[in-house]
Amino acid sequence: MSRSPAGRQPADFAMALQPAVARDQIVDEVFARDVIAGLTARPKRLPPKYFYDETGSRLFEEITRTPEYYPTRTELGILQTRASEIARLFPPGAALIEFGSGSSRKVRLLLDAGRVCAYVPVDISAQGPKQEAARLKRDYPRLAVFPVVADFTHSFRLPRPLARLPRAGVIPGTTIGNFEPAQAIAFLRHAARMLGSASVFVVGVDLVKDAAVLNAAYNDAAGITAKFNLNLLYRINRELGADFDPASFSHQAFFDPERSRVEMHLVSRVRQRVNVCGRVIEFRAAETIHTENSYKYTVESFAALARNAGFEPIETWTDPAGYFAVQALRSG
Ligand code: TRP
Numbered sequence: 001m002s003r004s005p006a007g008r009q010p011a012d013f014a015m016a017l018q019p020a021v022a023r024d025q026i027v028d029e030v031f032a033r034d035v036i037a038g039l040t041a042r043p044k045r046l047p048p049k050y051f052y053d054e055t056g057s058r059l060f061e062e063i064t065r066t067p068e069y070y071p072t073r074t075e076l077g078i079l080q081t082r083a084s085e086i087a088r089l090f091p092p093g094a095a096l097i098e099f100g101s102g103s104s105r106k107v108r109l110l111l112d113a114g115r116v117c118a119y120v121p122v123d124i125s126a127q128g129p130k131q132e133a134a135r136l137k138r139d140y141p142r143l144a145v146f147p148v149v150a151d152f153t154h155s156f157r158l159p160r161p162l163a164r165l166p167r168a169g170v171i172p173g174t175t176i177g178n179f180e181p182a183q184a185i186a187f188l189r190h191a192a193r194m195l196g197s198a199s200v201f202v203v204g205v206d207l208v209k210d211a212a213v214l215n216a217a218y219n220d221a222a223g224i225t226a227k228f229n230l231n232l233l234y235r236i237n238r239e240l241g242a243d244f245d246p247a248s249f250s251h252q253a254f255f256d257p258e259r260s261r262v263e264m265h266l267v268s269r270v271r272q273r274v275n276v277c278g279r280v281i282e283f284r285a286a287e288t289i290h291t292e293n294s295y296k297y298t299v300e301s302f303a304a305l306a307r308n309a310g311f312e313p314i315e316t317w318t319d320p321a322g323y324f325a326v327q328a329l330r331s332g
Contacts, residue, residue: 032240032277039281039289046232046266048178048292049151052102052125053235059228061103066220070213071174071206074324079109079172082317082326087113089200089314089328091166095120099152099171099191104132106172110202111140118144118165122152153179153187158194167195172204172326177261177295181305184295188309192331201311205325207318208296211255218253218262218294226251229264229291242276252288255296262294299325 031050038046052060064072079086087110090096094116098107101121111119119140121132133147150156169191176184191201218225229251233244252265268283275281297305302325303313311329318325 028239035236035240036277036279039276040279043288043290045290049124050235051228051232051292053231056228056231056235057102057125059224059231062224063220063228066222066224068216068220069225070217070323074319075172075204075326076106076109078317078319078324078326079106083109084113086110086202086317086326086328087115090115090168093117093165094168095162095165097158097167097169097195098122099169100173100175101132102173104136107170110170111143116143116168118146118162120146120148120159120162122148122150122156124149124151153183153190155190155194167199169195169199169201171201174204174206174294176203177206177297178292179295180293181295185305185309188306188311192310195331197331199331200314201329201331203306203327203329205297205299205302205327206294207323207325208260208298209323211257213323214255214262214296215253218264219251225253229266232291233266236276240277242274244274245272248272260296262296263290264292264294265290299327302327
């Protein structure tokens with residue numbers, strides 16, 4: 001591990017000082033450290049942000065097209081009918097900051113409303129936003145696009161030219177639900193600071209619903225969700241030289257109504273040992289690695305959470321079945 005003199009600087013800071021090769025090495029070291037920390041914890045876990053390498057991002061796009069995975073198409077439907085109403089809440093000439101952009105399908109609907117003059121997609125994956133930015137520049141010639149590669153749960157620096165523009169934020173999809181509720185509050189507070197006072201933040205919120213619908217959404221019949229979850233093990237093998245046998249793990253996802261969340265796990269089918277970065281990790285038969293939670297809220301429970309973070313809910317849009325909500329919040 002390369003350490004700064006103070007020994008406690010975050011990796012982002014060290015990275016800014018390094019040439020590209022050393023930078024890749026730091027990224028790998030951080031990945032290795034996170035993986036070892038997760039696999040030596042009890043119960044075992046892995047950070048979900050590592051799902052999204054190139055294969056993982058492609059598989060997630062495929063999940064969004066399965067018949068069972070309703071969140072993406074439901075939210076798109078809401079945005080298609082309500083985009084101009086939502087965009088009217090943005091100050092004219094605003095910079096729109098998107099936390100965790102993937103494909104720009106959703107945000108394009110907001111950009112089409114024509115209020116925004118700059119767009120800042122913030123994403124942890126390096127390829128996504130840069131390629132998408134080129135396409136956006138072609139399709140929206142008057143829009144300034146400033147992609148930022150960063151872990152948006154930490155502070156990141158906004159591109160200089162934005163300093164004087166009014167700001168608005170958007171976090172579509174299930175992203176807010178992937179935080180623990182306490183972390184979601186911390187994230188909203190941090191977003192409020194980045195957006196400035198009295199700004200509008202548009203948040204996608206997946207709603208509590210029938211357990212059968214939720215369980216199906218995370219266990220599609222074609223098995224794409226299973227592939228997506230298991231890709232994490234392939235990635236660890238590929239990038240960190242581990243020797244996971246992914247065929248001896250299976251995907252598990254279920255809704256826990258008490259905690260109001262879908263839990264995703266990788267279950268070891270057998271008792272086994274795996275070598276990861278010079279460590280031997282032991283698995284009992286049926287032991288799981290917890291890979292992600294997806295919290296489901298009601299409109300009211302999410303409004304309460306937002307108030308806790310200093311936001312005031314100003315408007316909510318849902319689909320007729322009440323599967324998904326888009327909530328507009330204003331920061332204090
Ligand atoms: N953010 C997505 C969600 O919570 C991620 C996701 C969908 C996911 N299906 C998954 C994560 C299966 C792990 C396993 O809906």
